[in-house]
Amino acid sequence: MLTVDFNKLDLIPGTKVLDAGCGDGRHLRKAFRAKGVSVVGIDLKKDDALKAHNTTKTMRHEGEDGGGAALVMVSDVTKLPFTDASFDIVICSEVLEHIPDHNTAVKEIIRVLKPGKSLVVSVPRYLPERICWALSEAYHNEEGGHIRIYRKNELISLLEGAGATCIDMGWAHALHSPYWWIKCMAGHKNDKALPIKLYHKFLVWDIMHKPLFTRALDRLLNPLIAKSIVLYLKKGDSYGT
Numbered sequence: 517m518l519t520v521d522f523n524k525l526d527l528i529p530g531t532k533v534l535d536a537g538c539g540d541g542r543h544l545r546k547a548f549r550a551k552g553v554s555v556v557g558i559d560l561k562k563d564d565a566l567k568a569h570n571t572t573k574t575m576r577h578e579g580e581d582g583g584g585a586a587l588v589m590v591s592d593v594t595k596l597p598f599t600d601a602s603f604d605i606v607i608c609s610e611v612l613e614h615i616p617d618h619n620t621a622v623k624e625i626i627r628v629l630k631p632g633k634s635l636v637v638s639v640p641r642y643l644p645e646r647i648c649w650a651l652s653e654a655y656h657n658e659e660g661g662h663i664r665i666y667r668k669n670e671l672i673s674l675l676e677g678a679g680a681t682c683i684d685m686g687w688a689h690a691l692h693s694p695y696w697w698i699k700c701m702a703g704h705k706n707d708k709a710l711p712i713k714l715y716h717k718f719l720v721w722d723i724m725h726k727p728l729f730t731r732a733l734d735r736l737l738n739p740l741i742a743k744s745i746v747l748y749l750k751k752g753d754s755y756g757t
Contacts, residue, residue, distance in 0.1 A: 517542065517689070517723050518542060519543075519609050519610065519638045519689065519746060520543055520607055520609060520636050520638065520746060521746070522547070522550075524636075524684060525605055525636070526605075527553050528552070528553075529551055529553070530552055530553075531552070531605060532553075532555075532602070532604050532605075533547045533553060533555045533556070533603065533604065533605045533606075533607065534556045534557075534558070534598070534602070534603040534606045534625075534628060534629075535547070535556070535557045535607045535609075536558055536606060536607065536608045536611065536624075537558070537559055537560075537593055537608055537609065537610070537611030537614075538558060538565070538568050538588065539559060539561075539568070539610075540564050540567040540571070541567060541568030541569075541571045541572065541588070543607050543609060544557045544568055544571070544572060544586070544588070545571060545575065547605075548575055548586055549575070549582050550584075551583060552582055553584045554585040555572070555584065555585075555586050555587075556589075556603070557569075557586075557587070557589075558588070558593065558596070559588075559590065559591075560591070560592055560593070561590075562590050565589060565590045569588040572586035572588065573586075593608070593615065593621045593624060593625065594615065594617055594620040594621045594624055595624070596625070596628050598628045599628070600628065601628070601630045601631065602628045602629075602630075603628055603629055603630065603633070604630055604633045604634070605634045605635075606625050606626075606628065606629045606633075606635050606636070607636045608621075608635070608637045608638075609638045609744075609746075610640070610744065611639075612637065612666070612671075613639050613640055613645075613662045613664055613666065614660065614661070614662065614663065615663075616663060618664075618674070619674070619678075622674055622675060622678045623678050625637075626678050626679050629751045630751065631751050631752065631753045632750060633750065633751055634748065634750060635675070635680050635748075635749040635750070635751060636746065636747070636748055636749070637671070637675060637747045637749070638688070638744045638745065638746040638747070639666050639671060639744065639745060640662060640665065640666075640743060640745075641687065641741075641742050641743060641745045642666065642667050642745075644693040644697075644742070644743055645662065645665045646665055647693075647700075648704075649665070651697060651701050652699075652700035652701070652703075652704050654704060654705075655699075655700050658704070666745075668685075668745060671745070671747065675749055676749075679751060679752050680749040680750065680751050680752070681749055681751075682747050682748070682749050683748055685745065685748065686738075686745075686746040686748070687739060687742030688742055688743065688744045688746055689742060689743035689744055690733075690737035690738045690743065691719065691722065691730065691733065692719065692743045693741045693742070694715070694741075695719060696743070698711050698712055698715060699712055
């Protein structure tokens with residue numbers, strides 16, 4: 517399930533992509549399939565980084581990659597182990613809402629991006645996330661969970677203040693918002709309640725089959741209840757000069 521629209525990114529041969537907070541590698545997989553594109557993924561959770569590493573290794577073995585290099589490591593997005601201007605594209609999807617020092621994290625992901633190149637940042641959208649917080653204190657207070665909710669203009673200001681310019685915006689996963697509202701009402705770690713099981717089954721079916729009806733419904737609802745907001749930015753050519 518992709519949050520980032522890769523049609524908005526220039527994945528030409530020789531491109532080097534960083535997925536900062538890659539999780540189990542959902543966006544890495546997509547980028548790694550592009551011809552001649554090399555990918556680097558970092559995540560603070562060792563188990564997730566290992567899953568992402570194994571995924572790229574399997575893709576290479578089965579010939580599902582585009583011929584570029586792949587590296588996955590355990591690292592902190594606030595202390596990226598890369599030199600300035602190392603990457604052509606940086607993706608930071610559903611990460612900043614977890615990080616206490618988000619200012620440093622933003623400075624780091626922009627520091628390692630080449631001037632004039634693309635940054636993509638996604639976070640939970642304000643209204644759907646606010647509803648989750650209102651429905652469940654446990655969801656709000658979970659260790660390692662979401663510690664803040666961004667308004668669109670606040671997020672844009674944070675990123676543009678660090679040296680990027682927002683050039684486009686999108687939404688994603690409207691059909692997932694009701695699922696999390698139901699989970700928050702029934703207990704956000706409760707996967708046994710019948711409404712949760714049925715909705716989860718529906719989401720898995722939708723992801724696997726991508727029927728035209730649900731794709732159209734998702735696009736229709738995204739401006740209203742999208743689970744995530746996605747910002748597409750460019751780093752300034754004069755950054756750091």
